[in-house]
Amino acid sequence: MPYTGKVVVDGPADVHELTDLMISKVAVGPMENNAYLLRCRATGEQLLIDAAADADTLLGLIGEDGIATVVTTHRHADHWQALDAVVRATGARTHAGRHDAEGIPVPTEVLLDDGDTVTVGRVPLTVRHLRGHTPGSVALVYDDPHGHPHVFTGDSLFPGGVGNTRGDAEAFATLLHDVETRLFGELPDETWVYPGHGADTTLGAERPHLPEWRERGW
Template sequence: MGRATSQAGLVIRLERLVVGYLDTNCWIIAPDLPGRPPALIVDPGDDPDYLAAAAASYEVVGVLLTHAHADHVLALTALAESLNAPIIGHPAEREVWAAELDHLKRHGYLDAGTATAGLVANGQAPRPTPGIPLWDGHLDQEITTPTTISLGPLDVQIIPTPGHSPGSLSLYADGHLFTGDTLFPGGPGLTSPDYPLTDFPAIMQSVRTLLTHPPETTIHPGHGPDTTVGTELPYVETWQTRGW
């Protein structure tokens, strides 16, 4: 568990829990308060028992999806049920999830984007874990416009950032951006004519919006290591020119 002082002087608890076949960063975000502080869980990609055990120290007020690609949602239903927590996301992601299930039905494994061929070749074709229920598309709270969720003294801003998927969301909590698969060290997330429902112009607009935050803002992506706004901002036009 990490603790970080926000720009507003609050101390935030941040837990990164790496799960699933694409090493997805699932996040627990909470103010650093005694007892069981209120928390959001972001992107429960797999292993619901592991995530539920990590969440036992918190009063979970919601489980939020940055988007509905399978590597971010496979533990969603089981985790939300075990914690009796509402599911939060953008309704456009139901179409994304339907495409994921269609790929599974047609091919017998899930679409892992550019990693799919390698996983299949290595005998690690991505599939749901038997016995863990799949999401049925239900959302308890639908977010389509900028929204703030309060965790006690900590306000978490939910920002629509379409492009990697039509309903992608990012989160900002004083000094910390949680960008899902919208922004990584080195550029935006995957968009391709071969990857359903992605949109490069849209993701670049989303990236530009995210990079208006102060340079010292830490970016926590959906996979891999952190970066900062100041580190990534000088390269926006390079990404725009290369087209990915």
């Protein structure tokens, strides 16, 4: 079946099969977080984005091949509840944004800055630092040489708006600026967006609404 990005807690993974990369998306409770397993087709190496919860579900998805890397998109607790268990079971190296690492109780081995590269096998992912939802939130961009880009946005960008800034006008302005300049300003409309919760979207579907988001302030 074609990939839709629609998953539910305790339901099966949805798999997006690209030429060089396989992306498996699952939803885990209790806050219906999305976790993404990336697998390099050439080497079989795997990377997990957000060990959010339900370690058994995530380890079942990972399988016997294990993971080399786990990236935590930001410091909020619903994105790292299973991180300790997953790291203990797999020995994966932990990555997180430099300015959020102190808020993640599992030690971060690799501190990420804007423009850094994280690799899964032969596949490079570019780090984009998106301030506002948290000080050190990061997104990962895969610029597929065989198609359009793909971006994993954590809680910084969703269908219908940017992440929650809890009524902080300055934080909202900062997040909207970073999302506009580092994602919308550099990537095409075809870019597929994989958020930290809920359904996927594309930059093209969201781009016309940027003025509306700015006007409403959230």
